[in-house]
Amino acid sequence: MAQVMPQSIKTFVLASVVSYGFAGAAVEAAEREQVRAVINLISAVKMPYPENLRSNTSRTERVVLDSNGATVACMRIDEKQRWCYEHIAALGARAEMLRIRSEPAVAVTMGQVYHYVVDYDLDGMADVGSTTKIEGQPHAPVGAVAQFFHRGTNRGDQFRAEYQKLFDEGIQVALKLLGE
Numbered sequence: 001m002a003q004v005m006p007q008s009i010k011t012f013v014l015a016s017v018v019s020y021g022f023a024g025a026a027v028e029a030a031e032r033e034q035v036r037a038v039i040n041l042i043s044a045v046k047m048p049y050p051e052n053l054r055s056n057t058s059r060t061e062r063v064v065l066d067s068n069g070a071t072v073a074c075m076r077i078d079e080k081q082r083w084c085y086e087h088i089a090a091l092g093a094r095a096e097m098l099r100i101r102s103e104p105a106v107a108v109t110m111g112q113v114y115h116y117v118v119d120y121d122l123d124g125m126a127d128v129g130s131t132t133k134i135e136g137q138p139h140a141p142v143g144a145v146a147q148f149f150h151r152g153t154n155r156g157d158q159f160r161a162e163y164q165k166l167f168d169e170g171i172q173v174a175l176k177l178l179g180e
Helices: 007-044 157-177
Strands: 060-065 070-076 081-088 097-104 113-119 128-137 140-150
Touching: 007 070, 007 081, 007 097, 007 157, 081 157, 097 157, 113 157, 128 157, 140 157
Parallel strands: none
Antiparallel strands: 060 070, 070 081, 081 097, 097 113, 113 128, 128 140
């Protein structure tokens, strides 16, 4: 025989399920807020001055405000790595997007790896990602795409977690260091 649950238990279970759903939605909103905070930082960060000073100690290397609605900010983490952030505003049918690049801070040499990841709808999820490895001869380097991810077509889906991790790391680095 089936037992009937008292009304107070049913109410408690329903309230628990609803509050759990709201908690999940709050986590999603926080990710969106972090993406928007990084976009605001990109727009607000100042170019190091004087621009051509070689011994400038600021982490921010350059900031470019494009007339087509793009804003780019690059910063050096250490002598080996640079992070670049590009906010591209919606224009016509083009979606608003945030592109994050992680690249070597030194000149192009053999064996280096360049990464980029793009979030097209600013929901905190990586939509496109690519890794390029520099191969070939030292006198004639060639950039070869080592892996590619596109969320909309599930292409390279095995790399989804890797590019999401790269995107999340880029967001955290920007929130912590952009503008220093």
